Amino acid sequence: MTKELLNKKDIERMLLRIAHEIIEKNKGIENICLVGIQRGGVHLAKRLRLMIKGIENTEVPVGSLDISLYRDDIRIRKGHPVVRKTEIPCDVNDKKIILVDDVLFTGRSIRSAMDAIMDFGRPAQIQLAVLIDRGHRELPIRADYVGKNIPTSMSENISVQFEEEGHEDKVVLQSKE
Amino acid sequence: MKDLVGIKEIEKSDIERILNTASSFKDVLKRDIKKVPALRGKTVVNLFFEPSTRTKTSFELAEKRMSMDVLNFSVPTSSVVKGESLLDTVRTIEAYGVDFIVIRHSSSGAPHFIARNVNASVISGGDGINEHPTQALLDAFSIIEKKGRLEGLKIAIVGDILHSRVAKSNIYCLAKLGAKVRLIGPPTLIPMDLPEGVTVFHDMDEGIKDTDVIMMLRIQMERQGKGFFPSTGEYSMLYGLNINRLGLAKKDAIVMHPGPMNRGIEISSEVADCQQSVILEQVTNGIAVRMAVMYLLSGMQENE
Amino acid sequence: MNNSILIKNGHIIDPSQGIDRIGDILIEGGKIAEIRTQSIEHRTQIKNTKLKTQNSELKTIDASGLYVIPGLVDMHTHLREPGFEHKETIKTGTMAAVKGGITSVCCMPNTNPVNDNETVTEFILRKASAEGVCYIYPIGAITKGEKGEELAEMGKMYEAGCVAFSDDGKSVMNSLIMRRSLEYSKIFNVPIISHCEDIHLVDDGVMNEGKFSTLLGLRGIPSASEEAIVARDIILSKLAGGRLHIAHVSTEGSVKLIRQAKERGVNVTAETCPHYFSITEKAVEGYNTNAKINPPLRTERDVEAIKEGLKDGTIDVIATDHAPHHRDEKLLEFDRAPFGISGFETSISLSLQLVHDGILSMPELIEKMTLNPAKILRINKGALEAGSDADMSLMDIKREYKVEPDKFISKGKNTPFDGWTLKGMPVITICKGKIFDYRG
Numbered sequence: 001m002t003k004e005l006l007n008k009k010d011i012e013r014m015l016l017r018i019a020h021e022i023i024e025k026n027k028g029i030e031n032i033c034l035v036g037i038q039r040g041g042v043h044l045a046k047r048l049r050l051m052i053k054g055i056e057n058t059e060v061p062v063g064s065l066d067i068s069l070y071r072d073d074i075r076i077r078k079g080h081p082v083v084r085k086t087e088i089p090c091d092v093n094d095k096k097i098i099l100v101d102d103v104l105f106t107g108r109s110i111r112s113a114m115d116a117i118m119d120f121g122r123p124a125q126i127q128l129a130v131l132i133d134r135g136h137r138e139l140p141i142r143a144d145y146v147g148k149n150i151p152t153s154m155s156e157n158i159s160v161q162f163e164e165e166g167h168e169d170k171v172v173l174q175s176k177e
Numbered sequence: 178m179k180d181l182v183g184i185k186e187i188e189k190s191d192i193e194r195i196l197n198t199a200s201s202f203k204d205v206l207k208r209d210i211k212k213v214p215a216l217r218g219k220t221v222v223n224l225f226f227e228p229s230t231r232t233k234t235s236f237e238l239a240e241k242r243m244s245m246d247v248l249n250f251s252v253p254t255s256s257v258v259k260g261e262s263l264l265d266t267v268r269t270i271e272a273y274g275v276d277f278i279v280i281r282h283s284s285s286g287a288p289h290f291i292a293r294n295v296n297a298s299v300i301s302g303g304d305g306i307n308e309h310p311t312q313a314l315l316d317a318f319s320i321i322e323k324k325g326r327l328e329g330l331k332i333a334i335v336g337d338i339l340h341s342r343v344a345k346s347n348i349y350c351l352a353k354l355g356a357k358v359r360l361i362g363p364p365t366l367i368p369m370d371l372p373e374g375v376t377v378f379h380d381m382d383e384g385i386k387d388t389d390v391i392m393m394l395r396i397q398m399e400r401q402g403k404g405f406f407p408s409t410g411e412y413s414m415l416y417g418l419n420i421n422r423l424g425l426a427k428k429d430a431i432v433m434h435p436g437p438m439n440r441g442i443e444i445s446s447e448v449a450d451c452q453q454s455v456i457l458e459q460v461t462n463g464i465a466v467r468m469a470v471m472y473l474l475s476g477m478q479e480n481e
Numbered sequence: 482m483n484n485s486i487l488i489k490n491g492h493i494i495d496p497s498q499g500i501d502r503i504g505d506i507l508i509e510g511g512k513i514a515e516i517r518t519q520s521i522e523h524r525t526q527i528k529n530t531k532l533k534t535q536n537s538e539l540k541t542i543d544a545s546g547l548y549v550i551p552g553l554v555d556m557h558t559h560l561r562e563p564g565f566e567h568k569e570t571i572k573t574g575t576m577a578a579v580k581g582g583i584t585s586v587c588c589m590p591n592t593n594p595v596n597d598n599e600t601v602t603e604f605i606l607r608k609a610s611a612e613g614v615c616y617i618y619p620i621g622a623i624t625k626g627e628k629g630e631e632l633a634e635m636g637k638m639y640e641a642g643c644v645a646f647s648d649d650g651k652s653v654m655n656s657l658i659m660r661r662s663l664e665y666s667k668i669f670n671v672p673i674i675s676h677c678e679d680i681h682l683v684d685d686g687v688m689n690e691g692k693f694s695t696l697l698g699l700r701g702i703p704s705a706s707e708e709a710i711v712a713r714d715i716i717l718s719k720l721a722g723g724r725l726h727i728a729h730v731s732t733e734g735s736v737k738l739i740r741q742a743k744e745r746g747v748n749v750t751a752e753t754c755p756h757y758f759s760i761t762e763k764a765v766e767g768y769n770t771n772a773k774i775n776p777p778l779r780t781e782r783d784v785e786a787i788k789e790g791l792k793d794g795t796i797d798v799i800a801t802d803h804a805p806h807h808r809d810e811k812l813l814e815f816d817r818a819p820f821g822i823s824g825f826e827t828s829i830s831l832s833l834q835l836v837h838d839g840i841l842s843m844p845e846l847i848e849k850m851t852l853n854p855a856k857i858l859r860i861n862k863g864a865l866e867a868g869s870d871a872d873m874s875l876m877d878i879k880r881e882y883k884v885e886p887d888k889f890i891s892k893g894k895n896t897p898f899d900g901w902t903l904k905g906m907p908v909i910t911i912c913k914g915k916i917f918d919y920r921g
Contacts, residue, residue, distance in 0.1 A: 069201075080476060081476035121209070264812055284815060306700070307698020342698065370692035
């Protein structure tokens with residue numbers, strides 16, 4: 001069973017708020033680098049860059065991060081593992097890295113992402129921005145910026161769809177019957 | 178896919194997947210910290226029944242960069258005469274709980290034989306005169322890196338095709354990816370009944386004409402005494418790559434060599450060190466490709 | 482031994498007398514006492530045999546629907562004793578042979594020590610009479626130690642019981658020695674059996690040279706390595722005389738050379754083995770060491786030529802080249818595994834396929850496996866004549882079964898036919914007065 005939770009407009013509003021919060025919390029955008037986690041996080045990071053530019057009229061660097069090589073679950077994943085692009089556009093040393101992901105769930109992806117970032121250098125801070133926080137954390141990780149908290153059960157699945165991938169922007173809840 | 182024992186045994190899509198994944202690993206190798214935790218907790222044994230410095234070093238580095246625990250087991254060929262059978266050796270090693278076995282062996286088919294008899298993933302580091310799959314993969318990766326593609330390229334492989342596992346794997350790999358393969362060498366060193374689509378030249382000048390890629394093979398000095406060619410001097414005259422001959426290939430042709438080179442015999446120093454030579458990049462790419470192979474095999478281990 | 486056996490209503494085939502009819506055979510004291518046959522048209526009428534015996538202990542075997550043929554004569558086998566008892570012994574080898582319908586075997590001299598002197602010959606024959614289940618005819622080495630250098634003492638070995646000479650496993654590479662052996666063998670009127678293989682052309686090869694050797698990256702053995710020596714030996718036998726017998730013919734070229742030689746009246750005979758007309762080099766795929774054999778399995782074209790050679794009489798004999806090896810010896814890298822196939826227990830079934838396929842008639846096939854080898858070896862075997870030893874096999878040529886090497890009696894489980902379904906098998910073999918019944 002599939003249920004639409006958020007539409008294009010909702011997503012846009014949430015992201016705009018997050019963009020403001022990022023600027024506010026960091027007192028500007030100096031030393032900031034957005035790093036999207038493959039694949040959804042990359043689209044969101046690029047959108048945030050545009051919004052921040054709209055507000056501050058300055059570009060922030062945006063990178064992409066593939067965490068496959070840092071995962072702890074290669075053994076239990078199905079299918080051929082695919083390693084996507086990792087591109088960090090700046091020296092991470094002493095930067096404020098803002099990790100961007102679509103859904104925050106167990107926290108394991110974020111743990112992997114932090115490990116990956118650390119292998120590039122020693123950032124001043126790592127912050128986390130997510131569109132959806134669906135709960136069920138397995139690690140002591142929390143987001144600095146959250147679009148929406150959506151409590152879910154373990155049997156449900158949150159799927160974020162993007163125009164960049166040829167879909168309509170929306171967030172849907174899938175539940176196994 | 179549990180093992181990588183040869184290019185013959187895998188599909189075009191497998192090759193493409195390995196090459197794509199390898200480019201991600203090449204990025205890793207450009208970082209300050211050239212190590213990822215992807216295969217942390219996995220154990221690999223490098224089982225080399227033939228002396229090898231390059232392939233073994235490349236595998237070992239690839240394994241360490243994937244955070245694996247690495248065991249090295251070098252068995253001199255001479256001990257093959259008496260003593261433990263290959264199967265017993267390998268079963269003993271498997272009992273240590275290894276996840277990967279990288280094997281180089283002087284008998285063709287030895288990796289296939291082992292793969293059939295163990296649960297660990299077996300990766301061939303070269304078997305007899307059969308195949309050297311990871312070398313062919315790194316060669317393909319290097320060509321694509323330089324030329325952007327393989328399909329339709331004219332690629333000459335020059336030298337002792339008969340005894341070269343590098344050549345064999347390259348023939349299969351390049352053909353699967355749509356390149357046009359030419360083999361150049363004396364008739365004594367070209368095998369019979371080659372796969373379809375491969376053309377043979379005994380005249381190097383003719384064979385090298387208009388090629389995009391020239392792969393030189395190392396000539397084994399021992400072949401001289403066995404009547405495959407009369408002398409290295411004559412071999413060099415007929416099949417050595419020098420600057421003049423390189424001029425017959427396309428202007429932007431690249432020159433490759435799996436190493437170690439016999440400078441002045443199959444390849445002149447001028448050519449080895451020229452702009453068109455990608456010989457040192459092949460070495461770096463070898464690590465990335467081997468990381469990719471182990472990563473992908475590991476992903477498939479539990480899923481089949 | 483004194484028991485009498487009556488085999489009733491079998492389809493008797495004996496090429497030596499031209500018998501191809503339904504009939505009865507009475508065996509007394511291990512010898513054939515009498516044969517009575519009826520034409521096939523009258524098969525329903527011979528309900529009551531006229532054969533009578535004095536012996537009260539008469540065992541009757543109903544052979545309806547079965548072929549009754551002379552016990553097969555296998556002129557090319559390796560029984561491995563002395564020296565390689567872990568691979569096979571005279572006891573296990575002959576037991577396996579009998580299961581394959583074979584009642585007389587020639588054992589090649591490449592044992593350890595080599596059968597190149599009468600002491601070894603005597604040892605083999607002593608073992609044969611003590612433990613052998615069927616008849617054994619040793620073949621002596623042509624040269625001392627099979628080294629190809631000096632003639633072995635053929636005369637003494639002949640006196641001790643050798644029926645032929647061969648350096649099987651290799652060629653006598655020195656043409657002069659080969660000439661001398663052909664000349665010298667004339668004293669005893671025995672065949673010189675030539676394993677044809679130019680060792681220089683073999684150059685450490687392990688399978689047929691061609692498409693598959695390239696594909697598998699295995700060193701190839703060209704057909705020319707066999708054909709060059711077949712040609713040489715035919716030429717030498719013209720020069721030297723003697724009775725040249727070409728062992729295990731595997732190539733089209735060899736068949737042609739032998740055919741031409743026979744047309745020109747050269748005194749040459751030839752044999753092939755079931756694997757050379759049943760499978761090709763493709764069987765080696767996957768580095769299957771059980772398909773590693775010398776001469777190597779060849780191509781489809783060669784298989785067809787061998788069949789043609791069998792059909793037109795160029796090839797006189799089908800022998801097994803039974804070459805058992807211990808399992809561990811085949812469980813090795815392809816290069817290191819020894820050459821050879823365990824052949825006793827599949828030979829007749831594979832050969833019967835020639836009959837099923839219409840290439841040979843049943844009498845033609847049986848002739849190549851009984852009378853012809855017996856004639857070449859000049860041994861009194863391979864026939865069902867009254868007064869001769871009662872060696873025979875009862876065949877059900879329609880019965881299908883699956884090849885299961887683990888059930889082989891031979892110690893050698895090395896067969897490329899593992900898992901094949903074959904049609905036709907011996908159900909009873911009678912040899913040395915004993916009945917071996919495999920119907921269970």
